[in-house]
Structure formats: C-alpha cells, structure tokens
Amino acid sequence: MGETQKTAHTLAIANRKGGCGKAVTAIRLAAGIAKHGKRVLAIDADSQGSMPVSFGAAEPDKLANTLATAMTQ
Numbered sequence: 001m002g003e004t005q006k007t008a009h010t011l012a013i014a015n016r017k018g019g020c021g022k023a024v025t026a027i028r029l030a031a032g033i034a035k036h037g038k039r040v041l042a043i044d045a046d047s048q049g050s051m052p053v054s055f056g057a058a059e060p061d062k063l064a065n066t067l068a069t070a071m072t073q
C-alpha cells in the first residue's frame with residue numbers, strides 16, 4: 001500500500017579459468033553499484049581473499065566475521 005517494493009538482486013561472477021578477472025569484475029561492479037547509492041553486500045568465496053584486501057582489509061584472515069567463520073560455526 002504505497003510502499004516502495006525493495007528487491008534484492010544477486011549477481012555471481014564465475015568462470016573455470018583462473019586469473020581471468022573474476023575478482024576484479026566483482027569488486028568493480030560492487031563499488032560501481034554502491035556509488036549509485038545502492039546497498040551492496042559483496043561476498044568473496046575465494047580463499048585468496050582478494051576482495052576484502054581490495055576494500056582495505058590488509059589481513060582478511062584476521063577478520064572476526066567472514067564466510068569461513070560462518071561456515072565453521
């Protein structure tokens with residue numbers, strides 16, 4: 001009733017080939033969408049942790065809450 005419907009969209013970047021820009025694409029997409037005022041949850045399932053490093057977490061292994069900690073609880 002007059003409320004704006006909020007719809008979440010899920011984007012996944014996947015390719016079997018290594019080093020083809022999956023992380024860079026995901027990071028740039030997340031940053032670009034956020035720049036347009038949208039709320040973005042970026043999830044990095046790669047154990048290399050490229051995404052958190054790109055967003056400023058120098059030592060992702062030391063973060064308190066990660067996908068890895070959630071999966072091992």
Ligand SMILES: Nc1ncnc2c1ncn2[C@@H]1O[C@H](COP(=O)(O)OP(=O)(O)OP(=O)(O)O)[C@@H](O)[C@H]1O
Pocket residue numbers: 017018019020021022023024025046048050
């Ligand atoms: N469009 C591009 N132009 C030039 N270099 C790029 C481009 N996209 C990615 N790269 C570079 O290619 C390398 C691999 O990129 P990235 O880490 O995003 O790939 P990936 O697919 O996530 O790799 P992996 O399979 O190892 O997880 C990085 O050094 C990145 O800076």
Ligand SMILES: [Mg+2]
Pocket residue numbers: 022023046048050
């Ligand atoms: Mg990667």
